[in-house]
Amino acid sequence: MADPRTSIIAERLKNVRNVIAVSGGKGGVGKSLVASMLAVSLAKKGYKVGLFDLDFTSPSTHIILGIGNLSPKEEKGIIPPEAHGLKYMSIVHYSGEHVSPLRGADVSNALIELLAVTRWGTLDFLIADMPPGISDATLDMIRLVKKAKFLIVTTPSQLAFETVRKFINLLVDLKVPVVGVIENMEMKKEQLIQQQVEDMGIKFLGVIPFDPKLEEAIGNIDILSKTKFAKKIEEISAGTLV
Amino acid sequence: MHEWALAEAVVAAASEIAEKEGLKEVSEVKIRVGELQQIEPEILEFALAQLKTTRLKNASFTIETAKAELSCRVCGAKWGLEKEGLDEHTKEAIHFVPEVAHAYIKCPKCGSPDFEILQGRGTWIERIKGEK
Numbered sequence: 273m274a275d276p277r278t279s280i281i282a283e284r285l286k287n288v289r290n291v292i293a294v295s296g297g298k299g300g301v302g303k304s305l306v307a308s309m310l311a312v313s314l315a316k317k318g319y320k321v322g323l324f325d326l327d328f329t330s331p332s333t334h335i336i337l338g339i340g341n342l343s344p345k346e347e348k349g350i351i352p353p354e355a356h357g358l359k360y361m362s363i364v365h366y367s368g369e370h371v372s373p374l375r376g377a378d379v380s381n382a383l384i385e386l387l388a389v390t391r392w393g394t395l396d397f398l399i400a401d402m403p404p405g406i407s408d409a410t411l412d413m414i415r416l417v418k419k420a421k422f423l424i425v426t427t428p429s430q431l432a433f434e435t436v437r438k439f440i441n442l443l444v445d446l447k448v449p450v451v452g453v454i455e456n457m458e459m460k461k462e463q464l465i466q467q468q469v470e471d472m473g474i475k476f477l478g479v480i481p482f483d484p485k486l487e488e489a490i491g492n493i494d495i496l497s498k499t500k501f502a503k504k505i506e507e508i509s510a511g512t513l514v
Numbered sequence: 515m516h517e518w519a520l521a522e523a524v525v526a527a528a529s530e531i532a533e534k535e536g537l538k539e540v541s542e543v544k545i546r547v548g549e550l551q552q553i554e555p556e557i558l559e560f561a562l563a564q565l566k567t568t569r570l571k572n573a574s575f576t577i578e579t580a581k582a583e584l585s586c587r588v589c590g591a592k593w594g595l596e597k598e599g600l601d602e603h604t605k606e607a608i609h610f611v612p613e614v615a616h617a618y619i620k621c622p623k624c625g626s627p628d629f630e631i632l633q634g635r636g637t638w639i640e641r642i643k644g645e646k
Contacts, residue, residue, distance in 0.1 A: 276637060279526040280522050280527075344610075363611065381635070382611050389610070
């Protein structure tokens with residue numbers, strides 16, 4: 273028996289120039305915020321951008337960007353709805369406010385299904401908000417989306433960075449491109465993370481200072497876009513992605 | 515017409531398998547579709563007929579539906595879809611992403627959403643026959 277879905281994924285993404293998987297070792301480091309604001313900043317510059325929330329058990333990009341109920345269109349597959357100038361896909365289009373308690377194999381199946389049936393069309397960037405760590409969604413991204421490049425988010429904490437180090441080693445071993453590492457929620461000036469990243473031969477993309485105003489901006493794209501966090505993401509994307 | 519996207523995947527996968535097995539012409543492709551995904555076999559068949567490549571032009575596509583069988587990981591109960599009484603919105607959500615069944619369906623015996631889909635999800639190529 274063969275699963276036909278994996279045979280069509282490359283075709284579905286053939287007109288997508290860059291797939292950027294925003295990942296990290298641990299939860300709570302700011303991956304979803306980085307992915308969301310990166311997508312918004314690229315779209316503002318006039319690029320065609322898709323945002324794909326792959327954190328199926330804890331999706332949050334819709335909350336960050338204040339995206340309400342949207343329904344994908346059905347046309348020889350699924351056409352992602354648009355929000356804030358982005359083509360936007362998330363499991364919440366289907367699960368709504370319900371919890372989705374998924375085991376690894378289910379996560380993998382849902383990811384393959386959405387990759388196989390979603391028609392992104394022509395995009396300059398598809399930003400994927402990955403779940404934390406090195407498990408099913410990450411392994412499937414590596415296995416099935418050959419053009420994916422990983423952008424890693426960490427905090428200054430050695431606890432977060434320890435997993436990032438292992439993650440990067442895995443990506444390098446598998447010859448998967450790494451765009452670089454962003455250090456988020458910097459509390460005091462020190463260059464410990466930057467040093468360690470550069471010692472691994474990986475590009476250090478920049479530091480985002482802890483922004484106490486960020487939490488209250490969540491859900492409002494206009495306020496979010498004016499935060500220091502958003503400005504910093506714009507700087508980083510201008511320096512590395514475009 | 516979500517079936518169209520699945521038909522494209524079936525044609526791409528059947529062509530890959532034929533290539534790998536050195537089949538010049540494929541005569542039969544047997545497909546199994548899961549009840550959970552509520553595929554319309556007629557639409558899938560129509561899409562397959564439209565999408566046939568040269569190697570598949572004389573192939574007959576047989577579509578079989580596999581009954582959904584769910585098994586609770588907590589209490590071991592087994593059940594199907596018949597009694598679920600799902601509304602249209604839920605059915606549609608499960609049609610597109612069968613895994614969201616875990617957001618809507620619970621074990622009829624103990625109420626847990628931690629169940630395994632033993633069979634009846636997705637679309638599978640079960641067999642391919644052809645001339646070498």
